[in-house]
Structures are given as structure tokens and as C-alpha cells.
Amino acid sequence: MLSIKNLHAVVDGQEILRGLNLEVPAGEVHAIMGPNGAGKSTLSYVLAGKAGYEVTKGSVTLNGENILEMQPDERASAGVFLAFQYPMEIPGVPTLTFLRQALNSQLRTRGEDEMSTPDFMRLIREKSAELKIEQDMLKRAVNVGFSGGEKKRNEVLQMAVLQPKLCVLDETDSGLDIDALRIVSDGVNALRSPDRAFVIITHYQRLLDYIVPDKVHVLSKGRIVRTGDKDLALELEDKGYAEFEETAA
Amino acid sequence: MNVNIKKSAAELALEAQVEVLLENASGGQAQALESLRHNGMPHRKLEPWVYTDLRNLVRDTYRPATEADRGAGDFKIDPALAALGVCKIVRVNGFLQDDLSDLDALPDGVSLKVQDITAGVEVDEHHFIADMVTAFASNSLVLEVAPGANVEQPILLANFTNGSVPVAAYAHTIVKMGEGASATIIESLEGEGDYQSSNLLDVSLSDKANLNFVRWQNEDVAAVHLALMRLTLGEASKWQGFTLTEGARVSRNEMAIRFTAPAADAHISVAKLLRGEQHGDTTIIVDHAVPECDSNEIIKSVLEDKARGIFQGKVIVRPGAHGTDGRQASDALLLSDQAEMDSKPELEIYNDDVQCAHGATVGEIDEDLLFYLRARGIPLKEAESLLVQAHVGGALESIQNEDVKNAMTGLAARWLTRRASS
Numbered sequence: 252m253l254s255i256k257n258l259h260a261v262v263d264g265q266e267i268l269r270g271l272n273l274e275v276p277a278g279e280v281h282a283i284m285g286p287n288g289a290g291k292s293t294l295s296y297v298l299a300g301k302a303g304y305e306v307t308k309g310s311v312t313l314n315g316e317n318i319l320e321m322q323p324d325e326r327a328s329a330g331v332f333l334a335f336q337y338p339m340e341i342p343g344v345p346t347l348t349f350l351r352q353a354l355n356s357q358l359r360t361r362g363e364d365e366m367s368t369p370d371f372m373r374l375i376r377e378k379s380a381e382l383k384i385e386q387d388m389l390k391r392a393v394n395v396g397f398s399g400g401e402k403k404r405n406e407v408l409q410m411a412v413l414q415p416k417l418c419v420l421d422e423t424d425s426g427l428d429i430d431a432l433r434i435v436s437d438g439v440n441a442l443r444s445p446d447r448a449f450v451i452i453t454h455y456q457r458l459l460d461y462i463v464p465d466k467v468h469v470l471s472k473g474r475i476v477r478t479g480d481k482d483l484a485l486e487l488e489d490k491g492y493a494e495f496e497e498t499a500a
Numbered sequence: 501m502n503v504n505i506k507k508s509a510a511e512l513a514l515e516a517q518v519e520v521l522l523e524n525a526s527g528g529q530a531q532a533l534e535s536l537r538h539n540g541m542p543h544r545k546l547e548p549w550v551y552t553d554l555r556n557l558v559r560d561t562y563r564p565a566t567e568a569d570r571g572a573g574d575f576k577i578d579p580a581l582a583a584l585g586v587c588k589i590v591r592v593n594g595f596l597q598d599d600l601s602d603l604d605a606l607p608d609g610v611s612l613k614v615q616d617i618t619a620g621v622e623v624d625e626h627h628f629i630a631d632m633v634t635a636f637a638s639n640s641l642v643l644e645v646a647p648g649a650n651v652e653q654p655i656l657l658a659n660f661t662n663g664s665v666p667v668a669a670y671a672h673t674i675v676k677m678g679e680g681a682s683a684t685i686i687e688s689l690e691g692e693g694d695y696q697s698s699n700l701l702d703v704s705l706s707d708k709a710n711l712n713f714v715r716w717q718n719e720d721v722a723a724v725h726l727a728l729m730r731l732t733l734g735e736a737s738k739w740q741g742f743t744l745t746e747g748a749r750v751s752r753n754e755m756a757i758r759f760t761a762p763a764a765d766a767h768i769s770v771a772k773l774l775r776g777e778q779h780g781d782t783t784i785i786v787d788h789a790v791p792e793c794d795s796n797e798i799i800k801s802v803l804e805d806k807a808r809g810i811f812q813g814k815v816i817v818r819p820g821a822h823g824t825d826g827r828q829a830s831d832a833l834l835l836s837d838q839a840e841m842d843s844k845p846e847l848e849i850y851n852d853d854v855q856c857a858h859g860a861t862v863g864e865i866d867e868d869l870l871f872y873l874r875a876r877g878i879p880l881k882e883a884e885s886l887l888v889q890a891h892v893g894g895a896l897e898s899i900q901n902e903d904v905k906n907a908m909t910g911l912a913a914r915w916l917t918r919r920a921s922s
Contacts, residue, residue, distance in 0.1 A: 299875050302867065327877035339872040343890025349876070352886065357877035392890075409876060 252277040252448040253417050258309035259473075260290075260297050267293040269473035270309070273450075275417075280449040282459055282484060285470035286492040291452045292336065294470070295421040298450075299333040300326050313417055327353075328360035330416030334406040334423050341393040346405065349393045350375065350412055357413060378411040382438050400431030407438035418442065419450045424458035436461030456488035471495040510554070511541045513561040521635065528618040532634035535626040542628050551810040551842050552781040554628075557750045558724055562696050564636045565593035565667035573692065575600055575660045580907045581688060581716075586656035593661055594637055594671040594697075600658075609649025609681070613642050617672060629728035629754065633700035637670035643685075647678030647706070654684040654904060663693025663720060672700045677709035677737070684712040684901050689727075689747070691720050699727040705737035707761065712740045712900050714908060719747035721776060728754045733793070735761035742899050744908055745772040745780050746915050754783040759793040759821075769798040771895040771908075773915045774807035781810040784828075788816060788854075792823040800895040801832040802888050803839035804919065814846040815856060822853040830860040833891050835884070885916045 253275040260268040267290045275281045285291055296304045298311065300323035311319050318326050341349065355365040366374070379389060382404050394402050403423055410418055420439070424432055439462050443449070451462060459467070459481060467483040468475045469492075476495050477483070507515075514536065522533045541558070542549035570592045577588060587607055590600035596614055606612060617637050645651060661669045675685065691697060697719060705711055719725045725748040733739060743753060757766050766786065774780050786795045801809040815826040832841035843860035865887050873883035892912050899905035 299871075301871055301875075322880070323871060323874040324877050324879045324883070327875055333875055335872065335875075339869050341869055341872070341887070341890065343893040344886055349873070349886070352882065353873075353876035353878055356879060356882060360877065360879075413876065 278445040282464040332415035336422040399426035532631040562668040609646040640672040651683040661691030663695030668696040679706040682710035694722040701729040715743040733764040769895040772801040775804040788821040799830040804835040828858040
């Protein structure tokens with residue numbers, strides 16, 4: 252599904268990713284852990300196509316398609332979804348309007364028919380109920396006045412509505428209390444499927460108790476320095492990242 | 501040594517027209533003509549016109565339009581407005597058109613008459629736009645809403661200018677809201693061709709009257725549009741005004757608001773959408789001379805290409821006006837490097853017991869918000885439109901009548917669609 256080869260990326264003139272390799276097959280959940288400054292958020296922005304994150308070498312393909320040449324909205328339509336660490340507040344744009352426009356834009360770009368209003372409302376009611384999102388929240392402007400937990404639930408709702416192929420979750424656990432963490436994790440787990448891949452970026456092991464990964468990678472100084480199964484996360488929780496920061500240097 | 505400032509072609513043409521009319525003029529019209537002769541055309545050395553230098557911006561002063569200039573245009577009411585089930589009062593080139601209007605079907609409590617221009621114009625205070633209209637308009641349209649009348653059906657004052665030959669159209673409207681009356685009035689300003697339209701509105705609200713006044717300035721992009729509204733508010737009356745400015749090559753929309761008795765409210769919101777080389781000036785002067793009145797101005801501008809937006813706002817709080825709440829906020833979104841916004845919010849306060857706030861922001865579309873929308877699959881132009889619409893939404897929100905609000909939102913969205921498809 253996702254294939255990253257020898258990826259180098261520069262931000263503000265500084266090389267942050269330095270030869271990153273990663274293969275995430277369909278149906279799998281891969282966690283990427285690492286110390287602050289390892290390049291975790293850079294990786295997520297590079298995948299989503301944010302301006303200022305310049306790829307200098309290497310390739311990223313999604314089901315064989317080179318996504319690096321696509322605009323951010325084209326990547327989204329091709330199936331890339333980034334759940335933001337800090338979801339944006341958009342005053343004046345109701346959440347429902349935003350969701351509908353996003354979904355229909357993607358359908359249009361893929362050459363499919365737009366979804367009718369009744370079908371869309373049915374979909375929204377079903378998905379928001381699963382995530383315990385009140386209908387009232389959907390009428391409010393996107394993320395404006397939402398709590399940290401509401402913002403992250405809103406990210407997962409978008410994921411559930413847009414049905415991407417590749418979900419990249421950037422520090423989704425940050426700012427969540429234990430109840431919110433459970434709701435968000437249940438939402439993510441419900442989306443796990445044989446034809447969808449997840450990349451879960453996190454600093455802490457806690458989230459991985461709820462979303463159990465198939466593989467855990469350690470990112471340090473811009474490349475993957477170790478790969479293991481879910482037990483690696485526990486080991487990191489125990490020992491910290493000090494060892495990797497030295498070996499990568 | 502005597503230095504003569506060179507007069508522009510527009511000024512010379514105006515002077516010639518003034519001289520001809522003065523031969524037979526009397527009363528208010530003569531005073532207005534004298535004032536024009538004495539003061540000439542406003543220019544940038546005059547503080548209120550510092551950003552809108554008519555001497556430079558107006559190329560010519562066209563001859564006043566006559567009834568015969570109506571021509572064969574079809575003057576169709578925009579479907580978005582027609583769908584509101586409005587009662588239509590239509591003027592072409594400043595002249596009331598019986599055949600296009602619903603004069604026989606005015607809502608209960610509403611009356612309309614045409615009177616001589618000199619009968620109802622306040623001439624003591626000279627102002628270029630008021631003088632022009634008083635000097636050149638042939639009559640005044642007087643719309644009255646009877647005391648206590650609660651008029652549900654929106655009244656549309658539609659103004660068309662046929663500029664197939666260059667003309668200047670002048671319209672004077674008097675709106676009188678009786679005590680406790682309430683109504684929704686929509687004024688549309690449209691036209692075709694290179695023309696000038698000048699519009700003077702004298703609006704008075706008696707005690708406890710409530711008026712929603714929505715304006716759609718959609719003049720031809722070749723036209724020059726000058727408008728002055730003089731509004732007086734009686735005790736505990738409420739004014740809810742909204743203007744969508746999207747037309748004209750050069751426009752000046754000026755409001756002078758005067759509270760004449762306590763506890764009145766004036767809420768003014770403006771959405772200004774300009775592109776190309778359009779120049780749009782909104783000037784609002786609010787005079788708080790009596791206690792416990794509130795004024796609130798929300799100006800949302802969106803400027804593309806080389807468009808230039810201007811907001812001049814002055815709130816005066818006089819010594820007796822305790823308990824005043826006066827607010828001004830101008831927020832502009834620039835969609836190109838060459839667009840320009842000039843904001844000049846001013847407060848003149850002669851009283852301690854007041855709450856006043858003013859602010860002006862000018863910015864570009866937020867790149868982070870744009871990325872967030874695009875990361876969800878919304879293409880660049882559409883994402884920009886969504887953010888622009890959200891910006892303008894802050895002004896549209898204040899329209900009370902939901903149907904009218906939706907209609908105006910639709911008209912603003914149309915401007916954005918033209919943008920997205922360009």
C-alpha cells in the first residue's frame with residue numbers, strides 16, 4: 252500500500268528526513284515512535300503535501316502511484332488522510348458544510364457521482380453516533396470552541412466519512428483524557444480493514460494499548476533505526492529513546 | 501501671484517451644467533447649485549475624500565438622464581430577489597416606472613408618492629452627493645410606513661440605469677417609518693454601460709420603529725456610483741442595515757447616522773467584494789448626541805486583483821451621550837499582492853461613560869487553514885472560496901429575515917463562483 256524509499260526532506264533549509272524507508276502493506280497498522288525532533292511530524296506533513304516540506308530525494312508511492320507529484324487535495328482524493336496533531340479552527344464554516352464539500356470534492360476528483368443530501372445526512376448521523384458526536388457540534392464552525400477531545404473526535408469522524416486508503420495519525424493521543432482516548436481509538440479500530448493501512452505517529456506507548464499495531468518502528472534523526480512488533484513499544488516505554496539517539500548520531 | 505489649479509474635464513463639464521441650470525433655479529435647487537459652483541468636485545486635499553479623489557477618478561460629468569433614456573432594456577429583477585415575493589418599486593435612470601412596479605399592490609400601511617425635489621430635501625448641510633442629487637434629480641420618491649404597521653412583505657426599491665448612451669442618473673428617496681412601524685426594505689442598484697448614478701436617501705425612524713434595510717450595489721463595472729444615506733433614529737428605534745457592494749468602477753457609499761433620542765440601536769454591516777480595478781469607498785459617520793444608544797459597524801472586505809477598498813468610519817460621542825456603546829470593526833482579506841485596503845476608523849469621544857471599540861485588520865488567506873481544507877480533498881480555488889465565504893459570513897449574519905439573508909448569501913456566493921471559474 253504505502254512504500255517509502257530513501258526519503259530525504261528539507262524544512263527551512265535543514266534536512267529532517269535522511270533516507271527513510273518504510274513499507275506498510277494494506278490491512279496493517281504501523282506505529283512510528285521516536286524522540287522529539289526525530290522527524291515524526293515532518294513525515295506526516297511530507298505525506299500530506301504541506302508547502303515548505305521539500306522532498307530532495309527518494310520516493311513515496313501509494314499502491315504504486317507516486318504521490319509526491321500530487322497537490323494536497325489530489326493526494327486526499329487518492330486516499331491519503333492526515334489526522335492533524337493540532338486540527339485547525341475555521342470560523343464561519345459549519346462542520347457539516349466542510350464535511351460535505353470534502354466528500355463531494357473527492358468523489359468528483361475520482362470521477363464518481365456526488366452523494367445526495369439524504370444519503371450524506373444518513374452517513375453523518377451513523378458515523379457521528381459511533382463517535383458520540385452531538386448533531387449540534389456538526390452545525391458549529393469547524394473546531395471552533397471544540398475541546399481537545401472534540402477536535403480529535405472530529406478528525407476521526409472525517410476519516411470515517413472520507414474512507415481513505417492510508418490514514419496517518421499524527422500524535423492523535425496528545426491532549427486526550429482516558430475517556431476521549433478510548434472513543435477515538437474505538438473509532439480508529441472500527442476503520443481497520445484489509446484494504447486500509449494506518450501509520451500511527453506517537454511519542455508515547457499509551458495509545459498503542461488501544462490501537463494495537465502490527466509493527467512498531469523507531470524513527471531517529473530522520474530514518475527508521477529499528478523495527479519490531481508491539482512489544483518494542485513497551486520496551487521503549489521502559490528504557491526511553493536515549494539508546495537510539497546515540498546510535499543514530 | 502495667483503495659482504490656478506487645473507480643473508479636470510469632469511469638473512469643467514459639471515460647472516457648465518451648473519451654470520445652465522442656475523439661470524432658472526430657485527429655492528433648495530438653487531442653493532445646491534450654488535454650493536456645487538462654490539465647492540466644485542471633491543478631491544484628496546479634503547479630509548473626507550482623501551482616498552476617493554473624485555477629481556481624478558471621474559473622467560467626465562455626463563448629462564442628466566431624461567425619461568426618454570429608459571430605452572428598451574428589460575430591467576429584470578434578479579431571480580434571487582424576485583423569489584422573495586417582494587413588492588417592487590422600480591426606477592430607471594432615476595424615474596419611477598409604473599409599468600414595472602407593483603404600485604397597486606403596496607402592502608397595507610405602506611404609501612408612496614412622488615414629490616418635487618425641493619419639497620423634501622434638507623439643504624442646510626452641504627455635501628457633494630446631496631448637492632448633486634438636489635441639483636439634478638427631477639423629483640423625490642417618498643415611501644411612508646404608517647405608525648404601528650408591521651409590514652411582512654419585503655419592499656424592493658429597484659434602481660436600474662441604462663447607460664447605452666453615457667448619462668448621469670439621480671435618485672432621491674425619502675423613507676419615513678412611523679412610530680412603532682416595522683419593515684424590510686431591499687434596495688438594488690444595477691445598470692448597464694458607462695454611466696453615473698447618484699443616490700440620496702433620507703431615512704427617518706420614529707420612536708420604536710424597526711427597519712431592516714438591505715442594499716445590493718451591483719452597478720456596471722464601468723459605472724461611477726455615489727450614494728449618501730442620511731439616517732435619523734428616534735427613541736428606542738432599531739436600524740439593521742446590510743450592504744453588499746460588488747459593482748461599479750468607482751463607488752462611494754456614505755452613511756451619516758444621527759441618534760435624535762435615547763435608547764436607539766443602529767447595526768450596520770457591509771460585505772464588499774471587489775476585483776479588477778474597482779474602487780469601493782464605504783464611509784460611515786455616526787453621531788451619538790443623546791444617551792444610551794448603540795451603534796455597531798461590521799465591514800468585511802474581499803479584494804482581488806488591483807481592487808481598492810476603503811473604510812472610513814467616524815463615531816462621535818457628544819458630551820450628553822452617556823451610556824453610548826459604539827463599535828467599528830473592519831476586516832479585509834486581500835486575494836492578491838496588488839489589492840489595497842485603506843481603513844480609517846476614528847473615535848471622537850467627549851464623554852466618560854461610554855464603551856467604544858474600533859479595530860481594523862488586513863490579511864491574506866491563512867495558509868494553514870487552506871492546507872487543512874486541501875488535505876481533506878477540497879481543491880485550492882474551492883478551499884479559498886470557502887474561506888472567503890466564511891469571512892463575508894460575518895457581515896451577512898446580521899440580516900434578520902432568514903429568506904433575505906439566504907438570498908444575499910447566494911448573491912455573495914455568485915461572486916465567488918465567478919472567481920472559482922476564472
